[in-house]
Amino acid sequence: MNAWDAAYWAFQTIAQPEAVAALALGVVIGVIVGAIPGMSATMGVALTLPFTFSMEPLVGILLLLGVYKGGIFGGSIPAILIKTPGTPASSCTVLDGHPLAERGEAGKALEMALYASCIADVISNLALILFAAWLAAFALSFGPPEFFTLILFSLTIIAGVSGDSLTKGLISAGFGLLAATVGLDLVYGTDRFIFGQTELMAGLNFIPVLIGLFALPEILAYLRRPTEGVGKVMDLGRHHVTWREFRRCLRGIGLGSVIGVVMGAIPGIGGAPSAFLAYSEARRISPNRDRFGKGELEGVAASEAGNNGVAGATLIPLLALGVPGDVITAVILGAFMVHGLRPGPIMFQQNIILVYALFMGILLSSVFLFITGKIAIRAFRRVADIPRSILYPSVLALCVFGAYAINNTMFDVLVMFATGVLGYFMMRTGIPAAPFLIAFILGPMLEDNFRQAMLMSQGSFTIFLRSGITWFFWAATALSIGLIVRRGLGRRRRPATAGGD
Amino acid sequence: MTTRRAMLAAAATALLIAAGAGAEAAYPERPITLIVPYGAGGATDIAARNMTAVTPKYIPVPILVVNKTGAGGATGTAFVANAAADGYTMMVARVGSHTVNPAMKANLPYSIDDFRYVGVFEINPVVCATSPNSGIDSMEALIAAVKARPGEITYSSSGVGSMLHLAGVLVLDAFGVENATQMVTHLPFRGGGEAARQVVAGNATFICTNSSALMGHIQSGALKPLMVTTKERLEGVDAPTAAELGKPELEVLVGWSGIAGPKDLVDEAYEAWVGWLGQITKDAEFKERMGALGSIVVSMTPEESVQFIRHQYEVFRALVDKLGMRVE
Numbered sequence: 001m002n003a004w005d006a007a008y009w010a011f012q013t014i015a016q017p018e019a020v021a022a023l024a025l026g027v028v029i030g031v032i033v034g035a036i037p038g039m040s041a042t043m044g045v046a047l048t049l050p051f052t053f054s055m056e057p058l059v060g061i062l063l064l065l066g067v068y069k070g071g072i073f074g075g076s077i078p079a080i081l082i083k084t085p086g087t088p089a090s091s092c093t094v095l096d097g098h099p100l101a102e103r104g105e106a107g108k109a110l111e112m113a114l115y116a117s118c119i120a121d122v123i124s125n126l127a128l129i130l131f132a133a134w135l136a137a138f139a140l141s142f143g144p145p146e147f148f149t150l151i152l153f154s155l156t157i158i159a160g161v162s163g164d165s166l167t168k169g170l171i172s173a174g175f176g177l178l179a180a181t182v183g184l185d186l187v188y189g190t191d192r193f194i195f196g197q198t199e200l201m202a203g204l205n206f207i208p209v210l211i212g213l214f215a216l217p218e219i220l221a222y223l224r225r226p227t228e229g230v231g232k233v234m235d236l237g238r239h240h241v242t243w244r245e246f247r248r249c250l251r252g253i254g255l256g257s258v259i260g261v262v263m264g265a266i267p268g269i270g271g272a273p274s275a276f277l278a279y280s281e282a283r284r285i286s287p288n289r290d291r292f293g294k295g296e297l298e299g300v301a302a303s304e305a306g307n308n309g310v311a312g313a314t315l316i317p318l319l320a321l322g323v324p325g326d327v328i329t330a331v332i333l334g335a336f337m338v339h340g341l342r343p344g345p346i347m348f349q350q351n352i353i354l355v356y357a358l359f360m361g362i363l364l365s366s367v368f369l370f371i372t373g374k375i376a377i378r379a380f381r382r383v384a385d386i387p388r389s390i391l392y393p394s395v396l397a398l399c400v401f402g403a404y405a406i407n408n409t410m411f412d413v414l415v416m417f418a419t420g421v422l423g424y425f426m427m428r429t430g431i432p433a434a435p436f437l438i439a440f441i442l443g444p445m446l447e448d449n450f451r452q453a454m455l456m457s458q459g460s461f462t463i464f465l466r467s468g469i470t471w472f473f474w475a476a477t478a479l480s481i482g483l484i485v486r487r488g489l490g491r492r493r494r495p496a497t498a499g500g501d
Numbered sequence: 502m503t504t505r506r507a508m509l510a511a512a513a514t515a516l517l518i519a520a521g522a523g524a525e526a527a528y529p530e531r532p533i534t535l536i537v538p539y540g541a542g543g544a545t546d547i548a549a550r551n552m553t554a555v556t557p558k559y560i561p562v563p564i565l566v567v568n569k570t571g572a573g574g575a576t577g578t579a580f581v582a583n584a585a586a587d588g589y590t591m592m593v594a595r596v597g598s599h600t601v602n603p604a605m606k607a608n609l610p611y612s613i614d615d616f617r618y619v620g621v622f623e624i625n626p627v628v629c630a631t632s633p634n635s636g637i638d639s640m641e642a643l644i645a646a647v648k649a650r651p652g653e654i655t656y657s658s659s660g661v662g663s664m665l666h667l668a669g670v671l672v673l674d675a676f677g678v679e680n681a682t683q684m685v686t687h688l689p690f691r692g693g694g695e696a697a698r699q700v701v702a703g704n705a706t707f708i709c710t711n712s713s714a715l716m717g718h719i720q721s722g723a724l725k726p727l728m729v730t731t732k733e734r735l736e737g738v739d740a741p742t743a744a745e746l747g748k749p750e751l752e753v754l755v756g757w758s759g760i761a762g763p764k765d766l767v768d769e770a771y772e773a774w775v776g777w778l779g780q781i782t783k784d785a786e787f788k789e790r791m792g793a794l795g796s797i798v799v800s801m802t803p804e805e806s807v808q809f810i811r812h813q814y815e816v817f818r819a820l821v822d823k824l825g826m827r828v829e
Contacts, residue, residue: 046568050550053790143704184572186689189661189828191608198579198610202571268695322717323698327540330694334547337713340793344717407576408567448691455686456704458652 010356013058014364022059023361026066027368031376033067034074037084037211037395037402041071045331057339058354062361064332069121069311069365072271073373076113076304081106081383082395084215088206089271089307091437092279094214095161096292096299103295107381111241112297113304114373116253120305121366123257124264124312128319129359135265135313136320142266144452145463149473150266151446154273154438156480160280161434163293166488169435172426176439179204179419186448187455199411206440208403208416213436215399216420217427219392245297252282252302260309265316267325268445271307276438278306284483293432312362319343319355528588528769532563536592538577540570544693544713544794548623548758549593551790552781559780573662574598575609582615586763588770594618594761596664600810604817605662606828613814617766619774621759621806622782623796626731627664628738629672629709630724632700640727640746643707644676647684655686657696657705661828663689665696668709668754671820672728675748682824700724711756712738713795730754753816758796759806775803 013019026048033044044067052060075087080097093113100109127135142150155173162169182193183203194200256278263274282302283292292299314325315332322344324330336343341351348355383391403416423433457463464470535553539545546568553564569577578598584590594616603613631637637646647654658665666687673681688705690696693714699705701723708715712735718724719738726740730751734742743751760778762770781787782800791798801809821827 046546049547050554053551053554140698140702143699143702184661186660186691189573189606198572199576202576205571267698268691321698321701321723322721323701324694330543330692333694337794338547338551338790342717342720345721346717407569407571409569409580452688452690455688456655458686 006352006356009353010360013353013357014360018056018059019062019357019361020364022055022063023066023365024368024372026063026068027070027365027372028066030067030070030072031074031077031372032070034071034086034090035077035376035380037078037082037086037215037398039402039405040087040207041068041075041089042087042327042331043406044068044071045328049331049335052335053338057336057341058357058361060339061332061335061358062365064335065315065358065362066365066368068328068332069308069369070372072308072311073114073117073304073369074376075307076117076300077110077376077380080109080113080300081380082215082391083218084395084399085210087271088210088441089275089310090304091210091214091272092275092303092306092434093300095279095303095434096294096296099293099295100297100300105295107377108241108245108297109300110377110380112245112249112300114370114377115241115246116249116256116301116304117308117373118366118370119253120257120260120307120309121311121369122363123254124261124309125359125362125366126312127261127265128312128315128362132316132320135261135316139265139267139317139325140321140323141467141469144449144456145466146469146473147266147268147449148446148453149464149470149477151442151449153473153477153480154277154442155446156477156484157276157280158435158438159480159484160283161276161293161432161438163430163432165430166484168429168431172431172433172435173439175422175426176436177443179209179436180440180443187451199409204415204419205406205412207406208412209419209440210437211399211403212416212419213423213433215395216416217423217433219396219399220420220424221427222388222392241297249298249301251285252278252298253305255282255285256302256305257309260306260311261313263306264310264313264325267317267323269310270326271310272441273438274310275303275306276434278309279303315362319347319358320345322347528767528773529560529562531589532565533560533588534565534567534590536577536581536590537566537568538570538574538581538592538595538598540568544625544711544756545593545595545758547794548791548796551787551794552622554790555781555784555787556777558784559777573602573660575602575606575611578602579610581761582611582763584763586765586767588762588767588773591619591760591762591774594759594810596756596758596813597662599759599761600814600817601664601667602662604814604821605667605826608829613810615764616761617764617771618803618807618810619760619762619771620778620803621757621799621801621809622778623758623791623798625711625713625756625796626729626735627668627709627754627756628712628715628719628729628735628740629668629707629727630700630715630719631707631727632703633722633725634703635706637706637727638725640672640676640741643727644673644678646706647673647678651684652686654684654707655688655705656707656709657688657690657699658708659693659696659710660689660691663693664756665693665708665710667817667820667826669707670824670826671754671817672709672751674820674824675743675751680824682826697724709754711795716795750816753813757809757813759810 033039075090076093079085079090079093083098085091097109259278260274263269279302314329317323317325318329324333403412537549549566556564581592637643656669670681700708726738729735730743788798
């Protein structure tokens with residue numbers, strides 16, 4: 001059977017009502033689950049999994065893929081409207097999305113998020129279909145030393161999201177690193193900073209920290225001054241993204257998509273670091289650099305492109321190698337295996353029709369995402385009309401629920417409140433929250449990969465120069481730091497000359 | 502008329518009997534929570550969800566699968582050890598949480614004796630494998646390489662206290678490598694999938710883990726199997742058994758899942774679960790689904806299960822003490 005025959009039969013398979021309906025339903029479920037803070041896309045996929053057992057393999061897998069894709073976009077809705085990322089991947093969207101919402105341009109931010117998500121999704125899907133084998137081989141060449149240098153480079157993002165003061169950004173990152181060290185040591189299995197608490201053995205959970213850091217400070221600030229902005233309603237407005245604005249953001253979207261595809265193809269990184277990296281790179285090349293973090297549409301576009309670009313690409317290692325890149329693809333791998341299918345090179349030989357049908361379904365998912373997103377924006381726009389005296393208590397209830405639901409324990413709710421107090425203190429002193437989050441995510445990865453590499457080489461540092469990839473990232477890191485230093489010096493010199501005149 | 506009255510009487514009696522039976526069998530009267538100490542989508546989680554797909558046939562109340570993850574399964578396991586023993590909080594016990602962790606970790610908030618075991622319901626064979634590029638194509642070659650280059654050979658695991666961590670040195674120890682922990686380097690990764698990937702990519706030399714985690718790589722030729730720990734050879738895996746290599750004692754090295762409750766689990770709930778598990782492990786649908794994942798569904802009596810778990814624990818504990826692997 002040649003490729004065209006396979007494609008023909010695949011089309012016959014996908015063109016059945018159940019398959020298309022499952023995909024559409026999946027996207028709808030995903031957007032809703034993603035939009036609820038604390039319900040991550042991962043949970044959505046895991047909860048949907050049992051329902052797929054009795055379905056045909058293709059139908060079940062399309063349902064799960066729909067939930068996944070919808071969930072990643074859905075997370076941006078609360079990130080923009082109530083400053084609470086619905087999923088970890090959308091935490092970067094908060095940085096510019098929420099300021100836009102406060103200015104009454106939530107509608108515009110949401111639309112941009114949707115456009116960026118859909119475009120990145122299409123690019124990511126095409127990358128999956130066209131370059132799967134090549135990208136998988138590239139991803140496989142990422143061992144601990146390569147990972148270490150990639151993450152080292154990614155840490156330079158901190159400078160990009162620090163706002164006006166790099167010092168405050170570094171303080172924030174320091175807090176994040178400190179919080180990330182809690183838990184069991186990877187290599188020796190010994191306790192670190194758990195103070196005798198069994199619950200702390202697992203480390204601090206990501207979601208409660210995320211909610212505490214972003215959503216709670218707003219609510220606490222409102223508690224202190226409830227009269228401020230009484231009756232003030234965020235106006236979603238009739239603002240739509242204009243063609244000019246869209247064209248301005250295209251560069252960021254393209255860059256974000258490519259970053260998303262590469263980061264997605266490498267197992268174990270995930271949507272959040274990719275979004276932050278896309279954001280910081282888009283900022284670097286943008287003429288509107290200084291407006292980033294204060295409500296710049298390009299920032300929303302880049303971060304959403306960064307996290308949705310991951311969604312199709314994470315399937316690359318799964319389908320091409322049978323290696324799940326993150327928790328979500330691990331669940332999807334489970335769905336394949338329950339149906340007696342084993343993703344990997346063999347599947348391309350034995351079940352090529354299914355693979356092609358999946359590809360077609362994946363392409364279709366971007367369309368469904370666009371339609372569902374449009375409807376969801378209309379539905380959720382009402383959130384912006386709710387007065388704060390009603391909105392904030394509801395958000396608080398939602399936060400508590402979200403923190404509890406992630407692992408069914410009250411301890412996570414306590415963690416959320418504790419981080420909330422820290423977040424409030426940081427907000428009052430002008431310390432940005434984003435570097436905290438980046439350090440919290442990347443810090444443990446940096447440490448793990450450093451120690452794994454050291455174990456591999458029996459303590460020799462030359463392992464960090466073993467491949468072209470490591471050299472590339474060392475150079476990129478040096479370049480990035482060089483640029484930060486130069487800009488910092490430039491900024492210091494400018495006020496001096498101004499004073500001299 | 503009389504027939505109608507008789508029928509009514511019969512119906513009433515039937516109702517009474519049903520009601521009486523209902524009152525006697527108080528357990529279960531509300532949904533039962535089944536704790537899975539590992540993440541959604543993992544092998545344990547899928548086993549539990551496969552089970553709940555067939556439980557409506559046998560268990561009259563819903564089973565809620567709840568993932569309580571963290572600390573290599575310790576968080577969820579400790580939760581069940583301290584839960585009410587009324588039978589409404591049960592768990593899926595696992596090789597990692599119930600034999601390896603207790604054998605290795607001194608800082609664990611529970612012990613193997615804190616549970617009442619209903620039974621083991623599935624077993625998954627362990628396969629040791631390496632990358633074809635490593636130049637190692639048999640256990641013999643692996644042992645020779647370890648002895649020739651002490652410390653240079655690495656094996657990957659899904660973390661400290663995982664079955665994979667122990668399996669690597671248990672196998673070497675059985676094949677006569679002395680001070681196995683010093684002779685090989687343990688490379689811990691976060692998760693079994695990641696551990697397997699690193700062997701495929703050549704960043705670690707070998708891995709010993711559940712066949713289900715390696716099957717795809719073995720079929721595609723990305724990994725070369727060296728040994729299986731089952732009594733008979735495994736379909737699709739071209740490697741000798743441990744017994745064929747003269748090490749039948751390695752048959753103790755298998756993954757398993759079972760159902761357990763807190764130590765003081767009430768008899769009523771215990772007996773109900775023993776009955777249900779007996780039915781579930783004979784369910785054709787359940788067997789087929791678990792088989793697709795590389796598991797072998799087993800029907801062990803509670804006594805056999807406890808004996809099996811104990812024996813595995815003791816073998817692991819002895820190795821840990823011998824090699825000084827205990828984590829303080």
